[in-house]
Amino acid sequence: MSGDGTCFHCGLPLPQGVDYPLEIEGQMRALCCRGCQAVAQAIVENGLQEYYRHRTAMPSTGHELIPAELSKLALYDHPEIQKSFVIEDAPHIKQASLILEGITCAACVWLNERHLQQLPGVKAVQVNYANHRARISWDEREIQLSRILKEIQLLGYNAHPYNALQQEELRRKGRSRDIRRIAVTGLSAAQVMMLAVALYAGASLGMDVDTANLLRYVSLVLTLPVFLYTAVPFYVSAWRAMKSGHLNMDVPVSIAIITAFAGSVWVTLQGEGLVYYDAITMFALFLLSTRFLERNAREKSVEATENLLKLVPAMSLRLRAGKQEAVAVLDLVEGDIILAKPGEAIAADGEVAAGISSVDEALLTGESRAVPKGMGDPVIAGSINLDGPLEIRVTGTGENTVLAGIVRLLDRAVAEKPRLAQLADQVAGRFTYVLLALTLVVALAWWWHDPDRILEIVLAVLVVTCPCALSIAAPAAFAAAGSHLLKQGILLTRGHALETLAKVTHVVFDKTGTLTFGKPKLLRVLPFGRLDTHACLRMAASLEQASEHPLAQSFLEQLSRNELHPVTEAQNFPGKGVAGLISGHRYTLGNRLLSGLTQAQQEPAMDVAAGATVVWLCDEVELLAAFELSDELRPDAITLIETLKTQGLGVSILSGDSNAAVQHFAARLGITEYRGAQRPEDKLAALKALQAGGGVVAMVGDGVNDAPVLAGADVSLAMGGGTQVARASSDIVLLSEKLPDIWRALQAGQATLTVMRQNFIWAAGYNFLALPFAAMGYIPPWLAALGMSVSSLVVVLNALRLRQV
Amino acid sequence: MNSILIFLLGLAGFMVIIAGIGIFWAIRSGQFEDMAGPAQRILMDDDDPRIPRRALKKDDK
Numbered sequence: 001m002s003g004d005g006t007c008f009h010c011g012l013p014l015p016q017g018v019d020y021p022l023e024i025e026g027q028m029r030a031l032c033c034r035g036c037q038a039v040a041q042a043i044v045e046n047g048l049q050e051y052y053r054h055r056t057a058m059p060s061t062g063h064e065l066i067p068a069e070l071s072k073l074a075l076y077d078h079p080e081i082q083k084s085f086v087i088e089d090a091p092h093i094k095q096a097s098l099i100l101e102g103i104t105c106a107a108c109v110w111l112n113e114r115h116l117q118q119l120p121g122v123k124a125v126q127v128n129y130a131n132h133r134a135r136i137s138w139d140e141r142e143i144q145l146s147r148i149l150k151e152i153q154l155l156g157y158n159a160h161p162y163n164a165l166q167q168e169e170l171r172r173k174g175r176s177r178d179i180r181r182i183a184v185t186g187l188s189a190a191q192v193m194m195l196a197v198a199l200y201a202g203a204s205l206g207m208d209v210d211t212a213n214l215l216r217y218v219s220l221v222l223t224l225p226v227f228l229y230t231a232v233p234f235y236v237s238a239w240r241a242m243k244s245g246h247l248n249m250d251v252p253v254s255i256a257i258i259t260a261f262a263g264s265v266w267v268t269l270q271g272e273g274l275v276y277y278d279a280i281t282m283f284a285l286f287l288l289s290t291r292f293l294e295r296n297a298r299e300k301s302v303e304a305t306e307n308l309l310k311l312v313p314a315m316s317l318r319l320r321a322g323k324q325e326a327v328a329v330l331d332l333v334e335g336d337i338i339l340a341k342p343g344e345a346i347a348a349d350g351e352v353a354a355g356i357s358s359v360d361e362a363l364l365t366g367e368s369r370a371v372p373k374g375m376g377d378p379v380i381a382g383s384i385n386l387d388g389p390l391e392i393r394v395t396g397t398g399e400n401t402v403l404a405g406i407v408r409l410l411d412r413a414v415a416e417k418p419r420l421a422q423l424a425d426q427v428a429g430r431f432t433y434v435l436l437a438l439t440l441v442v443a444l445a446w447w448w449h450d451p452d453r454i455l456e457i458v459l460a461v462l463v464v465t466c467p468c469a470l471s472i473a474a475p476a477a478f479a480a481a482g483s484h485l486l487k488q489g490i491l492l493t494r495g496h497a498l499e500t501l502a503k504v505t506h507v508v509f510d511k512t513g514t515l516t517f518g519k520p521k522l523l524r525v526l527p528f529g530r531l532d533t534h535a536c537l538r539m540a541a542s543l544e545q546a547s548e549h550p551l552a553q554s555f556l557e558q559l560s561r562n563e564l565h566p567v568t569e570a571q572n573f574p575g576k577g578v579a580g581l582i583s584g585h586r587y588t589l590g591n592r593l594l595s596g597l598t599q600a601q602q603e604p605a606m607d608v609a610a611g612a613t614v615v616w617l618c619d620e621v622e623l624l625a626a627f628e629l630s631d632e633l634r635p636d637a638i639t640l641i642e643t644l645k646t647q648g649l650g651v652s653i654l655s656g657d658s659n660a661a662v663q664h665f666a667a668r669l670g671i672t673e674y675r676g677a678q679r680p681e682d683k684l685a686a687l688k689a690l691q692a693g694g695g696v697v698a699m700v701g702d703g704v705n706d707a708p709v710l711a712g713a714d715v716s717l718a719m720g721g722g723t724q725v726a727r728a729s730s731d732i733v734l735l736s737e738k739l740p741d742i743w744r745a746l747q748a749g750q751a752t753l754t755v756m757r758q759n760f761i762w763a764a765g766y767n768f769l770a771l772p773f774a775a776m777g778y779i780p781p782w783l784a785a786l787g788m789s790v791s792s793l794v795v796v797l798n799a800l801r802l803r804q805v
Numbered sequence: 806m807n808s809i810l811i812f813l814l815g816l817a818g819f820m821v822i823i824a825g826i827g828i829f830w831a832i833r834s835g836q837f838e839d840m841a842g843p844a845q846r847i848l849m850d851d852d853d854p855r856i857p858r859r860a861l862k863k864d865d866k
C-alpha cells in the first residue's frame with residue numbers, strides 16, 4: 001500500500017473505509033475510487049506504467065465509464081456528424097482534431113500518444129502539450145473514431161472533437177510569420193553587428209579604405225532583408241497612424257529605420273563616413289521580439305479559454321415525422337424539434353416543446369442544481385438534461401447560442417489593451433510630435449552651423465530619443481507577469497487586471513464554488529430502522545443510479561458499481577426524488593415532499609449543520625435513514641483568508657445562499673462581514689457601497705448570478721471550474737482552482753505595478769537626459785543606438801524579474 | 806589580405822543562408838508550435854521492451 005493516505009492515481013485523500021488496491025510496478029497501491037482503479041488498470045495493462053514515474057502533476061479523478069456515454073460516442077462515427085470536424089486525407093484515411101480534457105503534465109501527453117499508437121488502424125497521433133489539442137489520423141476500415149475516443153476515456157481523459165476554426169488557423173499562420181521575421185532579423189543582426197565591431201575598431205585603429213568599403217557593402221546586403229521584409233509591419237502601422245492622424249511610436253521607428261538606412265546607403269556609396277546598419281537591425285530585432293512575447297501571452301489566454309467552451313455536442317437527434325435521425329448540430333435550423341435524452345447535453349438553444357424534466361445549467365450558474373423545465377421553458381445549448389426526455393424546438397444554433405455570445409465577449413476582452421499601456425501609447429504618440437518637431441529644429445540649426453554633420457546629428461537624435469523603451473515598459477512587464485501567472489494556472493483575460501489588482505483594498509467572495517467546492521458531499525448517514533449505515537447507503541446509491549441529479553453523484557461515488565442492487569420500475573420525481581423496486585419492495589429517496597411517511601411523521605430529531613441538505617430513505621412502512629449532504633469548504637480557504645487579513649485587506653462574503661449557511665461558513669473562516677440570501681442586484685449594491693467608500697474591490701465568484709457583480713467589481717476573479725459566463729465576465733480566471741492563487745495574483749499585481757513604474761521612470765529619464773547631448777552633437781549614432789538598446793534592455797530585464805515573483 | 810576576408814565573409818554569408826533555411830524548415834514543419842512538449846517527451850523511454858506494441862489486436866473483437 002502506498003500508505004500516505006492519498007490516492008496513487010489522482011492524489012486526493014483516500015476516503016475512509018474504501019479499498020481499491022492495484023499492483024503497479026510491483027507495489028500494491030491504494031486508490032480512492034472505482035474510477036481511478038479502472039484508469040490505473042488500463043494504464044498498467046497497456047504497459048504504460050512509466051507515466052507514474054514521469055508525471056509532474058496529478059491527473060483528475062477517474063470516472064467510471066457509463067454505458068450511456070459509450071453509446072453516445074458511437075454517434076461520432078456517423079458520416080453526417082463527422083462532416084463538421086473530420087478531414088479525409090486519402091481514401092479511408094481520416095483525420096480529426098480533438099481537444100483533450102485533463103492534460104496536467106507532459107507525461108499525460110506521452111500516455112495518450114503511446115496508447116493510441118498501439119491501436120491497430122491508428123496512423124498518427126500528435127498531442128500538443130501547449131494547447132491540449134490532438135491531431136489523430138486513422139484508417140476507417142480498421143478502427144472507428146468512437147473506439148479511439150473510448151480508449152482515451154479509458155485512460156481517464158476526455159476528448160471532444162472540434163473543427164479547427166478558421167481563426168485558429170490564422171493565429172497559427174500569424175505566429176509562424178512572426179517567428180520567421182524574428183529569425184531573419186536575428187540572423188542578419190548577428191552578422192551586421194559582427195561587421196560593425198570591425199568597422200568601429202577600424203575607425204579608431206585604422207583600416208584601409210578598400211576593406212572598410214567591403215565591410216560596408218556586405219553590411220548593406222545583410223541589412224536588406226530587415227529593411228525590406230521584417231520591418232514592413234512598422235511601416236504599415238506608421239502609415240495607418242499617419243493617415244488617421246494619431247501618431248504612434250511606429251512613426252518615429254519607421255522614420256529612424258528609413259533615414260538610417262537611406263543615410264547609410266549614401267555613406268556606403270560615397271565610401272566615407274559612418275554607417276548605422278547595426279543600429280537598424282538591432283532596433284528591429286528588439287522591437288519584434290518584445291511584440292512577439294506580448295502577443296504570445298495574449299493568445300495563450302484565448303486558447304485556454306476556448307478549450308473550456310467546447311461543451312456543446314456536435315450532433316443531436318432530430319425528430320421528423322415521428323422518426324429520430326442523428327444530425328450534425330450545424331445542420332439544425334430554427335424550428336427543428338430535437339430530442340434530448342436524460343443525461344445528455346442539449347445541442348442547441350431552444351424551448352421545451354414536450355416533456356417535463358429538470359436541467360443542470362451548471363455551465364451558466366456554476367451550481368449543479370436541477371432547474372425544472374416544462375412546456376415553453378427556454379433551455380440553453382450545453383446544459384445537461386437530467387430526468388426525462390425533452391423535445392426541444394430549436395431557436396438558435398451555432399453562432400446564435402448563448403455560449404457563442406460568451407466567446408465573442410472573450411474575443412473583445414482579449415483585444416483590449418491595458419490602461420497603462422494605452423496611456424504609454426498616448427504619451428509616446430504626443431512625444432512623437434515633439435520629437436519630430438525637435439529633430440526638425442536641430443536639423444535646421446546644424447544646417448546653418450555645420451551642414452556636414454547634419455545626417456549624423458539627426459540620426460543620433462531620432463535613435464537616442466526613440467520612445468522604444470517607453471512603449472515597451474508596460475507590455476514587457478505585462479507579458480512577463482502574465483506568462484508567469486499562466487504557468488501557475490492563473491489566466492489574465494483583461495489587460496487592466498494586473499494594475500488594478502495592485503490597488504485592491506477589499507476582497508469579496510461568493511461562497512458557493514469559490515470558498516466551497518460547489519458540489520454537495522455526503523457528510524453523515526443516520527440510520528433509524530433495521531438497516532445499518534452501509535446497507536442504507538447501498539439502497540440509496542442503487543436508487544440514485546437512474547438519476548442524473550447532482551446529489552446522486554455524491555451517493556454513487558461512495559460505492560462501487562458492483563455493490564449496487566438491481567432496481568426495477570425506477571421513477572424520477574423532478575424536484576422531489578427517486579423511487580424504485582429493490583427485490584420486490586418499493587423504496588423512496590428524496591426530500592420531505594416525496595414520501596407520505598416523512599410528511600406525516602414528525603421530523604426525527606437531527607442536528608443538521610446549517611446549509612446542509614437532508615434526504616430521506618423510506619420503504620413502504622417506515623423511515624430507514626436520513627442523509628446529510630452539504631457543500632464543503634475548500635481546504636485552503638482558511639489560510640487564504642488569514643493571509644488576506646494580515647495584509648490589511650477587507651474580506652467579506654456576499655452569497656445567494658441562505659443566511660444560516662453563509663453564517664456557518666463565515667464563522668469557520670473567521671469572516672465577520674457577510675451577507676446571505678443576496679440577489680445579484682443586492683450584491684451589486686453592496687459592492688457599489690464599498691466602492692463609494694473609496695474601496696477598490698476584487699470580486700471572486702463563479703456563477704451566472706455573479707456575472708453582473710463580477711463586471712461591476714474593479715477587478716474580478718473566477719474559478720476555472722465555474723461557469724462560462726462567470727469566466728467571460730471576469731478579469732482573471734483561476735484555472736488551477738487553488739485559492740492561494742488569489743493571493744499570488746494580488747502579489748503579482750503589486751510587483752508588476754512597481755516594475756512598470758521603475759520602467760517608466762528609467763525610460764523617460766533616459767530620453768530626456770540623452771536628448772540635449774544628442775542635439776548638441778556629443779553623441780555619435782553608434783552610441784545613440786547602443787544607448788537606445790541598453791535602455792530597452794534594462795526595461796526588458798527589469799520586467800523579467802517578474803518571473804520570479 | 807582582402808582575399809581571405811572575402812572568403813570568410815562569403816563563408817559567413819553561406820552559413821547564414823544555411824541557418825535561415827534550417828529555421829524556415831523548422832517553422833514550416835511545426836516545431837515552434839509546441840515549445841514545451843518535446844523537451845519533456847524525450848525523458849520517456851519508448852523503447853522499453855515491456856511495452857506491448859500493437860498488442861491490443863487480440864482483444865479487439
